[in-house]
Amino acid sequence: MVKIKNPLLISWILLGIVFVGSVLLGRYPSPGFVSPGANNNDPLLMSLITNLRLPRIISAVLLGITLSLAGLVMQTVFHNPLVDPGFLGVSQGAAFGAALAIIFGGTLGLLVQGSAILFGLLGLGLSFWISKKIRFGGKILKLILAGLAVSALFSAGVGILKYIADPLSELPEIVFWLLGGLWSIQWKDIYLLLPVVFGGIVFIYFYRWRLNILSLGEDVAFSLGVNQGRETTLAIIIAVIITACMVSISGIVSWIGLVVPNVARILTGADTAKSVPVTIALGGIFALLCDDLARTLLAGEIPLSIFTALFGAVIFIFIISYKKRGLE
Amino acid sequence: MTVPENPIFILSKVFFQYPDTTSWILKDYSIRFPRSSITAILGINGSGKSTLLKLLLGALKPEKGSIIFSDNARKKHNGLIAFLPQVEYLAFDYSVEEYILLGRVPHVDFWGTPSLDDLSKVQKIINELNLKKIRNNKITHLSGGEFQKVRLGRALVQEPTVLLLDEPTTHLDLNSKKNILDLLSSLKKKGVTVILTSHDPTEASLIADYFVMMRKGNLPIYGAPEDVFTAINLSKTYNMKLNVISLHEKKIVING
Numbered sequence: 001m002v003k004i005k006n007p008l009l010i011s012w013i014l015l016g017i018v019f020v021g022s023v024l025l026g027r028y029p030s031p032g033f034v035s036p037g038a039n040n041n042d043p044l045l046m047s048l049i050t051n052l053r054l055p056r057i058i059s060a061v062l063l064g065i066t067l068s069l070a071g072l073v074m075q076t077v078f079h080n081p082l083v084d085p086g087f088l089g090v091s092q093g094a095a096f097g098a099a100l101a102i103i104f105g106g107t108l109g110l111l112v113q114g115s116a117i118l119f120g121l122l123g124l125g126l127s128f129w130i131s132k133k134i135r136f137g138g139k140i141l142k143l144i145l146a147g148l149a150v151s152a153l154f155s156a157g158v159g160i161l162k163y164i165a166d167p168l169s170e171l172p173e174i175v176f177w178l179l180g181g182l183w184s185i186q187w188k189d190i191y192l193l194l195p196v197v198f199g200g201i202v203f204i205y206f207y208r209w210r211l212n213i214l215s216l217g218e219d220v221a222f223s224l225g226v227n228q229g230r231e232t233t234l235a236i237i238i239a240v241i242i243t244a245c246m247v248s249i250s251g252i253v254s255w256i257g258l259v260v261p262n263v264a265r266i267l268t269g270a271d272t273a274k275s276v277p278v279t280i281a282l283g284g285i286f287a288l289l290c291d292d293l294a295r296t297l298l299a300g301e302i303p304l305s306i307f308t309a310l311f312g313a314v315i316f317i318f319i320i321s322y323k324k325r326g327l328e
Numbered sequence: 329m330t331v332p333e334n335p336i337f338i339l340s341k342v343f344f345q346y347p348d349t350t351s352w353i354l355k356d357y358s359i360r361f362p363r364s365s366i367t368a369i370l371g372i373n374g375s376g377k378s379t380l381l382k383l384l385l386g387a388l389k390p391e392k393g394s395i396i397f398s399d400n401a402r403k404k405h406n407g408l409i410a411f412l413p414q415v416e417y418l419a420f421d422y423s424v425e426e427y428i429l430l431g432r433v434p435h436v437d438f439w440g441t442p443s444l445d446d447l448s449k450v451q452k453i454i455n456e457l458n459l460k461k462i463r464n465n466k467i468t469h470l471s472g473g474e475f476q477k478v479r480l481g482r483a484l485v486q487e488p489t490v491l492l493l494d495e496p497t498t499h500l501d502l503n504s505k506k507n508i509l510d511l512l513s514s515l516k517k518k519g520v521t522v523i524l525t526s527h528d529p530t531e532a533s534l535i536a537d538y539f540v541m542m543r544k545g546n547l548p549i550y551g552a553p554e555d556v557f558t559a560i561n562l563s564k565t566y567n568m569k570l571n572v573i574s575l576h577e578k579k580i581v582i583n584g
Contacts, residue, residue, distance in 0.1 A: 076419075076420070079419035080419060081420070206439040207439065208441070209436070209441040209442065210436070210438065213430065213433055215418070215419050216416075216418075216430065217413055217417070218387070219385065219387050219411055219413055220412075222385065222387045222411070223411035223483075223486075223488075223492075224407055224430070224433040224434055224486065225406035225407045225433065225434045226433060265420070269421075269423060270420035270426065271422065273441050273442075
């Protein structure tokens with residue numbers, strides 16, 4: 001464990017600082033930060049901040065929180081710190097749904113988002129259904145195997161769709177969606193998703209201590225009066241629904257859900273009562289910083305996953321080498 | 329044969345087999361488990377010792393027959409039976425304190441976190457079990473004996489009336505074994521019912537007030553030590569010639 005006094009307080013203060021900094025950061029009037037006082041004199045800047053930057057910043061924070069929390073929940077219930085929130089066929093299912101809508105749906109408003117959510121949940125449902133058909137192994141192993149198979153099926157489907165997509169109009173859109181990004185966010189997207197996503201986050205927050213029990217053995221949980229099977233299923237469904245909702249507007253954003261909970265655990269220890277609040281703050285910070293780079297580094301938009309994967313992988317390498325040192 | 333009065337578990341004609349298997353693990357078991365005492369379950373590998381524990385726990389349901397758990401003290405059954413599986417794999421590296429605290433789950437609201445009262449109960453157990461020095465250590469850095477004690481701590485902070493232990497002393501050195509056995513004896517004096525499985529009849533006879541000897545597919549042998557802890561019964565249980573000799577009022581089981 002890295003010795004940082006009160007990681008909870010520090011991570012939340014940091015989130016506040018990054019949030020304010022992000023509001024002031026942009027490419028208008030010139031690339032960089034604007035001073036807080038300048039807003040009043042420039043109506044265009046004001047409208048830019050309230051109509052474009054704020055919804056985008058809020059959605060980046062929500063995306064980071066959602067993916068990291070869902071990752072923490074999945075890692076806990078699958079007894080495996082290397083699990084990612086989308087691995088039960090959810091990410092690939094959502095990707096397939098989005099690609100399908102891009103090719104066959106035309107330009108109908110929320111069709112891509114809706115289709116992504118639908119197929120993400122279908123991926124989860126399929127994984128559960130197939131896991132019940134497997135005749136060997138424990139509950140966890142069955143779900144992991146089924147999730148692998150379903151992900152492979154959908155990713156083959158995505159491959160087919162990319163192959164038949166119009167290389168000039170549809171293919172770039174699919175590729176951009178697969179790399180994720182928040183460039184198209186508007187307030188109405190946030191209003192639409194907030195009740196579900198916020199509800200899921202609040203649920204996990206208040207459930208945070210009991211979540212520990214899902215990482216123990218089934219019989220031990222039983223002796224503690226916990227129906228582990230039922231609560232595990234509930235936790236997975238909540239984690240997946242909020243993930244699918246956020247992914248439907250952001251596209252596939254990789255690594256956040258894997259890396260952030262591991263960093264939080266290094267700071268707070270394994271107890272989920274302590275790691276959940278820090279995971280929330282760190283997830284928000286990580287996604288927001290990556291999105292700041294994605295929107296300001298170049299004149300054009302850079303896909304979000306390029307940064308989340310780059311920094312995520314660097315942090316991941318640090319974690320695994322750090323853990324090795326810890327064992328010596 | 330002495331029949332325990334006011335038993336804590338009553339098994340009546342219990343049959344059990346695992347799905348996709350054809351032979352009964354438990355066949356027509358009718359046993360009464362004595363309250364506030366230590367029962368040792370003996371038997372060869374695969375005779376169904378762990379299965380019997382999980383049936384008592386309620387995590388497995390008998391195919392036929394009934395198991396009645398009667399607790400006089402409290403009406404709410406939640407968390408009254410604590411269980412220590414033979415091996416416990418932890419995916420995340422809890423500290424000793426955090427891990428023991430998890431035993432308070434039956435006493436904490438669904439949406440809640442542990443109260444100060446819960447934390448002070450954990451401290452009490454830590455003091456009682458002499459774990460003060462290692463309270464902030466990580467579980468993976470503990471010795472086998474320490475981990476076993478910590479697991480017992482988790483079970484005790486649950487405030488159970490029954491403690492089900494699957495081979496609690498296996499893989500422990502002599503000193504750690506003695507520590508655990510002494511602890512179990514002291515728990516019995518406080519009124520806790522201890523039911524454990526063991527591969528070592530000599531060791532089990534040091535603390536057990538009651539024996540259940542399981543023989544796969546056959547009826548079990550059960551009763552107080554003076555009635556059932558004999559060379560004949562042990563030889564039947566382990567399918568080999570065994571002898572019981574007495575030394576300083578202790579019974580020692582030997583080959584041949």
